[in-house]
Amino acid sequence: MLVPISVVAAAILAAWPALVAYEVKKLEKPKYRVVKTLLGKKNKVEIRTYEPYVVAEYEAKEGTDMDNALSGGFRAIAGYIFARDQPETTKQKIAMTSPVRLEMEGGEKHKVSFVMPSKYNKDNLPPCNNQEVNIREVGETTVAALTFSGSRRSITPKTIHDKKNRILDVLRENDLTGDPETVMVYQYHPPFTLGFLRKNEVLLKVQETTR
Template identity: 35%
Template sequence: MAFPCLPAVRPPPRAVRARGERPRGRRPALTVVAAGTRTSSGAEARGSLVLALVSQALAASQRRAVDLVTEAAKYALPSGRFEPRTLEEALMSVPDLETVPFRILKREDEYEIRQVESYYVAETTMPGRTGFDFSGSSQSFNVLASYLFGKNTRSEQMEMTTPVFTRKEEVRGETMDMTTPVITKKASDGNKWKMSFVMPSKYGPDLPQAKDPSVTIKEVPSKIVAVAAFPGLVTDDDISQRESRLRKALQKDTQYRVKEDSVVEIAQYNPPFTLPFARRNEVALEVEGVDSAS
């Protein structure tokens, strides 16, 4: 018996899904996470990064704070470098910074004689005709400080030292021998004051040159000086009186006398915020042995 031909049975067509539509009747695949762990979102990652940066910033700030305290302690704590002779000198403080090397040859009630070793300075001429007016002193100090802290040919920052020296440089007149009389022509700029910073000894003569042409680097040769210490603020009138007092005291010295061409030099050891009674200043004159001078 013949069977009738039946049409082929086709499976029902699949439903067309829109792009991104989840298949019906199927559960989404599960992501298996190990016990004790969790996934981190982008916000959590950014938060962790911020915390890490904050921690680094705090650590850097702490290091800077320690450096600042260490540097401040050099100025606040006396170094004990000078042996006080009086109560007035005992109250004077000196920052714990590198200074000019010297040894004491003799001590008197009003002064002491020192043998000073050679050293290098950065020096500039001060504006004006006086050495201790606020404007001129500040301007000269800033010029030298700029050199010390990087305004030089190596852009190198050097350590601060003490003291700051200020000295009067007498400008000699031009002498012309005439038939009669001998005429001395006075220099137009008269006396000048110079300020200098002591350079760190580790450099020796190998110091960077200043970018500011008003700053010169020079070596100060070894010398013998008579020094008298005093506290307080420095003024021109005060220096004039103390220089005269020191010269008068040295007239009685049988071992040393003031050199003929000696000019007064003032050393200031303390930063501006030091109280006047705690400041150490010194007035100095170069001297020579009486035997060597004769």
């Protein structure tokens, strides 16, 4: 018996978010080691040390809100990695990685960045014609990370502020100090991914830790 096209289409649509989530898991991500796991009264926080990596970064104008910074940054960096904003003589598409990084400084400055694949360094990446995109090396960094699920719309400044405070609480409970001025937000999945499948993280640099 033939299955109606509408049933097949519905099945594909239902399976699509899970398939996307699975494919994202296979994308290259920055390497890190877990130094320790901290169990707070309500939350679990990982202390991680990330290996150095390179990012393509977009800095929004001061005062730009988070959503506009993310959309502007995504467009600008996508133009670079898909080779639209590269010189004709050196054009090469750059593989997607995960996560999309957002750095928030004092609530007024927003930097959006994509991590470059590990085969690249600052010297062998193709140049970028867009002056809004900066190629930058990120050195070894120790952070405190709180992982949570949620849709793109649920990632609001209030949500991030709440997660930041939860991290700071756990750090204090463990006699550690985090930097509250620079908050990093990692989003691992596309915006259309269902919230319960979507991995997000808020991270703070750790000022004192035992390695």
